[in-house]
Amino acid sequence: MSPREIFALRDYLDPGLGGRTISDARHSASLTDIAGQTCLKGRLAELSGRSVLLAVTSQFLTGLVMLEIDGIARRMLLCPPDLNADHLQAIVEDAEIDAVVTDQPERFAGFGIALVVTSGEELEAGPRARTERATEWLMLTSGTLGLPKIVGHTLEGLTGAIAADTPARGVRPIWATFYDIRRYGGLQIFLRAVIGGGSLVLSEPGEALSNHVARLDEKAVTHISGTPSHWRKLLMSGAASAFSPKYVRLSGEIADQAVLDGLQQAFPDASIGHAYASTEAGVGFAVNDGLEGFPASMIGTNRDGVEMKVVDGCLQIRSRRAAHAYVGRHAAALTDGDGFVDTGDMVELRGDRYHFVGRRGGIINIGGLKVHPEEIEAVINRHDSVRMSRVKARKSPITGAIVVADVVLADGSDASRGDEIKTGIIADCRAHLAPHKVPAMIKFVDKLDITAAGKLARSDA
Numbered sequence: 001m002s003p004r005e006i007f008a009l010r011d012y013l014d015p016g017l018g019g020r021t022i023s024d025a026r027h028s029a030s031l032t033d034i035a036g037q038t039c040l041k042g043r044l045a046e047l048s049g050r051s052v053l054l055a056v057t058s059q060f061l062t063g064l065v066m067l068e069i070d071g072i073a074r075r076m077l078l079c080p081p082d083l084n085a086d087h088l089q090a091i092v093e094d095a096e097i098d099a100v101v102t103d104q105p106e107r108f109a110g111f112g113i114a115l116v117v118t119s120g121e122e123l124e125a126g127p128r129a130r131t132e133r134a135t136e137w138l139m140l141t142s143g144t145l146g147l148p149k150i151v152g153h154t155l156e157g158l159t160g161a162i163a164a165d166t167p168a169r170g171v172r173p174i175w176a177t178f179y180d181i182r183r184y185g186g187l188q189i190f191l192r193a194v195i196g197g198g199s200l201v202l203s204e205p206g207e208a209l210s211n212h213v214a215r216l217d218e219k220a221v222t223h224i225s226g227t228p229s230h231w232r233k234l235l236m237s238g239a240a241s242a243f244s245p246k247y248v249r250l251s252g253e254i255a256d257q258a259v260l261d262g263l264q265q266a267f268p269d270a271s272i273g274h275a276y277a278s279t280e281a282g283v284g285f286a287v288n289d290g291l292e293g294f295p296a297s298m299i300g301t302n303r304d305g306v307e308m309k310v311v312d313g314c315l316q317i318r319s320r321r322a323a324h325a326y327v328g329r330h331a332a333a334l335t336d337g338d339g340f341v342d343t344g345d346m347v348e349l350r351g352d353r354y355h356f357v358g359r360r361g362g363i364i365n366i367g368g369l370k371v372h373p374e375e376i377e378a379v380i381n382r383h384d385s386v387r388m389s390r391v392k393a394r395k396s397p398i399t400g401a402i403v404v405a406d407v408v409l410a411d412g413s414d415a416s417r418g419d420e421i422k423t424g425i426i427a428d429c430r431a432h433l434a435p436h437k438v439p440a441m442i443k444f445v446d447k448l449d450i451t452a453a454g455k456l457a458r459s460d461a
Helices: 059-069 085-094 184-195 209-218 228-237 257-266 373-381 415-432
Strands: 021-023 028-030 051-055 075-078 099-102 115-118 136-140 150-154 174-177 199-201 223-226 247-250 271-278 282-287 306-311 314-319 325-327 341-350 353-359 364-366 369-371 386-396 400-409 441-444
Touching: 021 059, 051 059, 059 075, 059 184, 174 184, 184 199, 184 223, 184 271, 209 228, 223 228, 228 247, 228 257, 228 386, 247 257, 257 271, 257 373, 257 386, 271 341, 282 306, 282 314, 306 341, 353 373, 364 386, 364 400, 369 373, 373 386, 373 400, 373 415, 400 415, 415 441
Parallel strands: 021 199, 051 075, 051 099, 075 136, 099 115, 174 199, 174 223, 223 247, 247 271, 400 441
Antiparallel strands: 021 028, 136 150, 150 325, 271 282, 306 314, 314 341, 341 353, 364 369, 386 400
16 A cells, blocks of 8 residues: 555644534534644554554544544554443454553453553644554444444545545534444544534533533534434424524434424425445445435446345445455454345335335244334334334234334324324224234333434334
8 A cells, every 4th residue: 555545534634624623512622723632641652553442431532532543553443332341352352452542441451451541531732643554443333232243444435425525615514413423323424524624513421402402503513413213302302493404314224204204394494314324334325305215226336336236135235335344253254255245124126216124133023924113113103193113023822923013102192192093003004014014002102212323222022
């Protein structure tokens, strides 16, 4: 690799672009000045060429460290805050970690890591570091109860979907995300802010949603992303009226028509888009026409280095933006022999459009018949009185299992009309679904649990 092919995040911190910041509820730092500052107390040089675990408490400090060590470390593994502590030793060994950057050094006593560097949220003046190498970015998969997989990316691949030929002209975007930036979806927004010449407002753990939205409004956020579950939660809170972004982005879960329409109603002046991305496949595509699913014309063509095909109903992607490998002692192959990533996401062609129907591993069995919960939820969520739903299987002594649904009512729905609403939901399901997919029971609940990754928590009863 020649020197001119090596680039790092610091190379996008143009000192001529003033007024750019990265902030959370308690801190703010200038993205204009940060290239000449350090949060590592002068110990950056010790990390040169090392495999570094980045395990700090806050997203804000995570962002500062990523900006500082990219292009210096050999590889950098982002540690999400919800990582099971029992998995940490195996991950350290699989990623060949020989250094850790943390604000909790006592946490890593006894791990046998050669170098522990303590970081702090107070920036100090320091020399502007020179990019030495292309750092390998490592991320952990989410959504599994077992040991998460380690996924290897390059910065070039991670930023492949970001238009960054030149710094943004005119009014630069102010990004925010409900995601954590140590997960793929949040990292994409962090990179968009840094590379696109904008600013970034980070979420804060435990912050009341109304306070968070007020802060987004105060910071004049223009672009914001989250999962459909994040957005349903916001729509239920009543806080959406205090916020007016220009661009709303959904990813991470199926964006059904109900949530897209709800966001368009809440933010009539905003562009509403949903994107398909995964930690392994990278950013596949974005859809900005306000409709669920994606045009069938995207399949079988090469669009900006991304090719997609459908095999046995499952979406597969070959892309320059994809991860290059799983990392670890017993890592499986990430792609097939032709370079395609099997996403595990099931799609169905309806007319000239493909619709996502669920995860291959999330199928529930009803009397020997396969059911995708998300397909049923999409129908339930269209009902005017419904804000969100979760479908699952429940054991039955007669059929073995039945479909049941937990439903959160939309604001303004009259709970006294419960029987009428249930009847309407069942009628909608019977009109659009096969008989075995129609819920046998509907239960109204006040809320549905969301995972740390921003997705609807699922477990069979």
